[in-house]
Amino acid sequence: xxxxxxxxxxxxxxxxxxxxxxxxxxxxxxxxxxxxxxxxxxxxxxxxxxxxxxxxxxxxxxxxxxxxxxxxxxxxxxxxxxxxxxxxxxxxxxxxxxxxxxxxxxxxxxxxxxxxxxxxxxxxxxxxxxxxxxxxxxxxxxxxxxxxxxxxxxxxxxxxxxxxxxxxxxxxxxxxxxxxxxxxxxxxxxxxxxxxxxxxxxxxxxxxxxxxxxxxxxxxxxxxxxxxxxxxxxxxxxxxxxxxxxxxxxxxxxxxxxxxxxxxxxxxxxxxxxxxxxxxxxxxxxxxxxxxxxxxxxxxxxxxxxxxxxxxxxxxxxxxxxxxxxxxxxxxxxxxxxxxxxxxxxxxxxxxxxxxxxxxxxxxxxxxxxxxxxxxxxxxxxxxxxxxxxxxxxx
Ligand SMILES: *Cc1c(COP(=O)(O)O)cnc(C)c1O
Numbered sequence: 048x049x050x051x052x053x054x055x056x057x058x059x060x061x062x063x064x065x066x067x068x069x070x071x072x073x074x075x076x077x078x079x080x081x082x083x084x085x086x087x088x089x090x091x092x093x094x095x096x097x098x099x100x101x102x103x104x105x106x107x108x109x110x111x112x113x114x115x116x117x118x119x120x121x122x123x124x125x126x127x128x129x130x131x132x133x134x135x136x137x138x139x140x141x142x143x144x145x146x147x148x149x150x151x152x153x154x155x156x157x158x159x160x161x162x163x164x165x166x167x168x169x170x171x172x173x174x175x176x177x178x179x180x181x182x183x184x185x186x187x188x189x190x191x192x193x194x195x196x197x198x199x200x201x202x203x204x205x206x207x208x209x210x211x212x213x214x215x216x217x218x219x220x221x222x223x224x225x226x227x228x229x230x231x232x233x234x235x236x237x238x239x240x241x242x243x244x245x246x247x248x249x250x251x252x253x254x255x256x257x258x259x260x261x262x263x264x265x266x267x268x269x270x271x272x273x274x275x276x277x278x279x280x281x282x283x284x285x286x287x288x289x290x291x292x293x294x295x296x297x298x299x300x301x302x303x304x305x306x307x308x309x310x311x312x313x314x315x316x317x318x319x320x321x322x323x324x325x326x327x328x329x330x331x332x333x334x335x336x337x338x339x340x341x342x343x344x345x346x347x348x349x350x351x352x353x354x355x356x357x358x359x360x361x362x363x364x365x366x367x368x369x370x371x372x373x374x375x376x377x378x379x380x381x382x383x384x385x386x387x388x389x390x391x392x393x394x395x396x397x398x399x400x401x402x403x404x405x406x407x408x409x410x411x412x413x414x415x416x417x418x419x420x421x422x423x424x425x426x427x428x429x430x431x432x433x434x435x436x437x438x439x440x441x442x
Contacts, residue, residue, distance in 0.1 A: 052366040053412045057252075058201050058229060058345055058403035059370055063295070064254040070298040071256070071291035082288055083279065092290055099297025103261050106300040107246065108237040115262050115280045116293050120228040120249030122273070123262040124151035124195075126284070127224040127245040130270035131193045132159050141166040141190040143221075145178055145207075146388040148197050152226050153384070156195070166190070172388050176205035176336035184215060193222045198230035198246075202385040202401055203336030204345030206234065213242025222268060228252050228260075232303035233342050234311070244268050250292060254406070255299040259292030306406075314343035314404050317413055321346045321402065324417045329424050335389060335399070344405065349391060350398040352434035353427040358400055361423045367416055370401045394433065 054062070074095070080088030082096055100111040117123045132142070144156050146169045159165040168186040170178050178196065194216050199206045209225060216223035224245040227236060232253040238246060244265045251257040264270055264283075276285030303310070318341075326332050331351040350358070355371030362369055381387075382396035389396075402416065428434040 052368070053415055054368045055402040055404065055408070055412070055416065056368045056370050057405040057408075058204075058401060060251045060257065061254045061405050062407065063256055064299070064302065064406075067255055067295050067298045067302070071295040074291040074294055078290065082290060083277065095294050095297075096288060096290065099293045099300075102297040102301040102304070103248075104263075106231065106236070106304045107263055108239050109263050110266070112281070113263055113266055115264060115284050116288060116296070117260045117262055117284060118286075118289070119258055119260040120149075120226070120247050120252070121151040121260075123247035123249070123260045124149070124224075124226050125155050126262055126270070126273040127247060127264075128152065128155045128159070128193065128195055129273055131222050131224075132163065132165060133271040134269070135165075135192055137164050139164065139166065139190060140192045141168070141188050143168045143170065143183065143186050143191060143194045143196075145170045145172065145196055147172055147176070147200055147202075147385045148195070149201055149226055149228070152195050152197065170196075172205075174390055175340075176200060176203050176385075176389060177340060178207060178212075180208060180211055180215075183212065187215075187219055187221065191219070191221050193224065195224040195226070198225045198227035198236070199234065199342045200336070200385060201229045202345075202383060202399075203347045203389070204229070204342040204403075205336040206230070206340045206342065209243065210241045216244070217242045229342060229344075232299070232307070232310070233314070233344050235307065238263060238265065245270075250296040250299060253296075253299045253303055255295040256292055259289050259296050261296065310406060311343050313406075314408070317404055317408055317410065318343055318346050320410075321404075321413050321416065322348075324413075325420065328417070328421045333391070333395065335386065335391075345401065345403050347401045348399065349386070349395050350400065350424050350428075351395055352431045352437060353398040353424060355397055355399045357427055358398070358423065361427065362420070365419045365423075367419060370403070371399050 078092050080092045082093040100114045103114045104111045156167045160167045172178055196207055198209055213223050222244045225243055226247045228249045231248040246263040248261050250259040274285045333349040335347045359371055386396035
């Protein structure tokens with residue numbers, strides 16, 4: 048079988064679904080009115096933003112007035128954390144997060160710690176990629192104002208015990224924010240049932256375009272603004288709305304909501320098939336993160352004795368797009384903070400591969416990967432001095 052290209056990097060970004068693209072095109076043509084305007088051009092556009100807000104809210108079991116549109120997931124994370132922190136500047140207050148957050152959360156916390164006198168606890172994870180609830184409880188102090196723990200990890204797909212964390216935060220009067228950028232549209236989320244106070248999501252991880260996202264802020268949570276200016280988003284987030292993007296995000300949430308059970312069962316089956324077949328045919332493979340408490344969309348591995356970058360390049364040559372956990376974007380050779388937090392050695396973490404699935408992923412594509420990947424790993428291993436040493440040691 049020959050496939051031209053197999054895209055398995057959906058955790059980096061998803062393709063835009065055709066019906067979502069269609070929903071936005073009108074707003075680049077006729078629907079150009081400014082939603083803040085009094086006239087009919089503006090009012091019509093505004094009504095579509097209202098519909099989008101309803102659709103986002105419905106997916107989370109929130110109410111529409113608790114949804115605020117942003118310029119993406121990173122802005123939502125920054126706003127949630129800084130918006131609370133700004134209320135407590137220089138008061139020695141304490142924030143709890145984890146070692147495996149996305150950099151939008153991690154670097155925001157580090158910034159507040161370094162520049163504004165906050166204390167931050169970075170919770171470790173167990174070897175399955177999940178935090179220890181007891182450790183979380185004992186990290187809480189009388190000064191803890193905020194907990195920010197991701198719903199699901201973008202590299203290894205592990206899902207945190209969000210409902211439990213939420214209940215503990217509620218009991219202790221701590222605001223609970225979760226970065227759910229990877230989780231939204233891939234798992235069932237109910238902000239009320241899960242005691243979530245703030246939740247970040249992003250368009251381009253759920254088949255809408257890049258540059259649009261949202262922050263859910265529970266009614267009653269008081270948050271400073273991050274962006275000041277006009278009175279958009281009920282005076283909470285200034286700037287003329289990215290109308291087409293917002294409409295697309297609303298459509299994406301509507302579609303996700305309708306097909307969620309089907310999406311979950313389809314992707315879970317494909318993911319498990321991929322993981323078990325790869326594990327069966329490639330020796331010295333570690334599946335990173337818990338096998339059960341993981342997103343249906345993410346399969347993640349470390350292959351001992353190889354370099355993730357070389358693996359990605361070889362996969363790319365046969366048309367397969369995956370990703371490594373390493374921080375290759377920063378030009379650094381350090382393996383990712385997530386894989387390090389799992390307790391893997393540098394050598395093992397270097398051989399990481401994340402394959403992330405979407406609604407468009409097919410059984411044929413999984414078969415193709417299972418056919419192409421093993422000989423590539425084998426070839427790279429045969430070039431590896433580490434592997435040679437290992438084989439000598441075995442004799
Ligand atoms: C992609 C991602 C973000 C950032 O979202 P953008 O819309 O790209 O800014 C934040 N958190 C997680 C977990 C992500 O996967």
